[in-house]
Amino acid sequence: MKKRRPEARPAEILAAALTLFSERGFAATRLEDVAARAGLSKAAIYLYFADKSALLAAIVEAAVQTNIATVRERLGPPTGPVAPHLRTLLATIATILRTTAFPDLMKLIIAESRAQPEIGRLYLDRVIGSAFPLVQSLIARGVETGEFRRIDPAMTVRSLVAPMLLAALWRSVFEPIGAEPLDIDALAAHHADLIIRGLAP
Amino acid sequence: MKKRRPEARPAEILAAALTLFSERGFAATRLEDVAARAGLSKAAIYLYFADKSALLAAIVEAAVQTNIATVRERLGPPTGPVAPHLRTLLATIATILRTTAFPDLMKLIIAESRAQPEIGRLYLDRVIGSAFPLVQSLIARGVETGEFRRIDPAMTVRSLVAPMLLAALWRSVFEPIGAEPLDIDALAAHHADLIIRGLAP
DNA sequence: GCGTTATTTATGACTGGTCAGTTAGTTTTG
DNA sequence: CAAAACTAACTGACCAGTCATAAATAACGC
Numbered sequence: 001m002k003k004r005r006p007e008a009r010p011a012e013i014l015a016a017a018l019t020l021f022s023e024r025g026f027a028a029t030r031l032e033d034v035a036a037r038a039g040l041s042k043a044a045i046y047l048y049f050a051d052k053s054a055l056l057a058a059i060v061e062a063a064v065q066t067n068i069a070t071v072r073e074r075l076g077p078p079t080g081p082v083a084p085h086l087r088t089l090l091a092t093i094a095t096i097l098r099t100t101a102f103p104d105l106m107k108l109i110i111a112e113s114r115a116q117p118e119i120g121r122l123y124l125d126r127v128i129g130s131a132f133p134l135v136q137s138l139i140a141r142g143v144e145t146g147e148f149r150r151i152d153p154a155m156t157v158r159s160l161v162a163p164m165l166l167a168a169l170w171r172s173v174f175e176p177i178g179a180e181p182l183d184i185d186a187l188a189a190h191h192a193d194l195i196i197r198g199l200a201p
Numbered sequence: 202m203k204k205r206r207p208e209a210r211p212a213e214i215l216a217a218a219l220t221l222f223s224e225r226g227f228a229a230t231r232l233e234d235v236a237a238r239a240g241l242s243k244a245a246i247y248l249y250f251a252d253k254s255a256l257l258a259a260i261v262e263a264a265v266q267t268n269i270a271t272v273r274e275r276l277g278p279p280t281g282p283v284a285p286h287l288r289t290l291l292a293t294i295a296t297i298l299r300t301t302a303f304p305d306l307m308k309l310i311i312a313e314s315r316a317q318p319e320i321g322r323l324y325l326d327r328v329i330g331s332a333f334p335l336v337q338s339l340i341a342r343g344v345e346t347g348e349f350r351r352i353d354p355a356m357t358v359r360s361l362v363a364p365m366l367l368a369a370l371w372r373s374v375f376e377p378i379g380a381e382p383l384d385i386d387a388l389a390a391h392h393a394d395l396i397i398r399g400l401a402p
Numbered sequence: 403g404c405g406t407t408a409t410t411t412a413t414g415a416c417t418g419g420t421c422a423g424t425t426a427g428t429t430t431t432g
Numbered sequence: 433c434a435a436a437a438c439t440a441a442c443t444g445a446c447c448a449g450t451c452a453t454a455a456a457t458a459a460c461g462c
Contacts, residue, residue: 032421042421051422112223112312158392174314177315243413243448247450
């Protein structure tokens, strides 16, 4: 029954921590509860992680890595017209926001970035520093080929992805306190449409 | 020299609290430090506010009220073509985000909405519940007069304002940990342009 | 004006509860 | 039996909120 699987411990602890941090916030979550949920004692956590912050850092690290990989994979090689790529990008992000705990994680990052600057910097490096340039170069190619008018690609990236940030926070901040749900897929499709038309020469 | 001004106390305490909450987060701020910054003892705060949460609620209440008034005033009566109104809206929000502590406040609301649901609900009621419909009806009028194509006004509000949310969080979350500054006014202008072209029939 | 009392504004010291992180010792596994 | 995995119990620091008491100001009587 009770299989020992010590090498699975870190992942189990991380899963328990993500759930509780999301539900109650980082500061308000007791390590003892994380341990209980993972089927361990609090002291055991310290065999695998240096301290409470390391737990959060590991969660963010894992989630960011996984989801950037998903987006990269779904986007595929950047060939042909740019517009369909932009639609796919938003649709993929929308799916992630709808089906994973990523919105809660974003809320955590926003809330804790001052107290735990490494967490914020990790997101800054991986998401902003790696994904933004990728999209930016896509848009720049659209400008070069004449598919789009001559706009600033850097600003356009922000115009393009911002509603997905709004959607994430809607889900993690406002829905839990009683706001009516937002149709994230519809917003993604609507916004992609709007932007692509706005970019036409 | 030392003028007594007991009726100014609440405002002084609020100002001190906003500064410290913004800098270090709500949970991590000691009421004793708020008191010291306001030139009082901790116990004195309890003469004016019921508890720590009431402090946060009062800050949010005041900031939301002031800034919604600013936007309403700068927008003026909704007459003539809609497009200029949308440009003014984004430009006004951009100015607020650039010149006030509102971005820090938004970060606080996001961080504390689970622990202090009243705070989140206040923002939901006042900003989402009051400002969103206002903009939505503006866009709806544009659709009716034929100035815009037939899109969903509710979704378009979100497409329109989302980059201002991104800008606020850029300022309050990422700039403090070393991200390069974002030109919020430029983003507002760029985005207004993009959306208005995207809305053209 | 001027002393006396009432009221408002303020504080220092304390309490009770919380919880991250540690340690000394126990159980499990190979 | 040795090493690895684990835990109960403890410690030390922190801090929101309270309370008994003091200072400042206002109110009043004369």
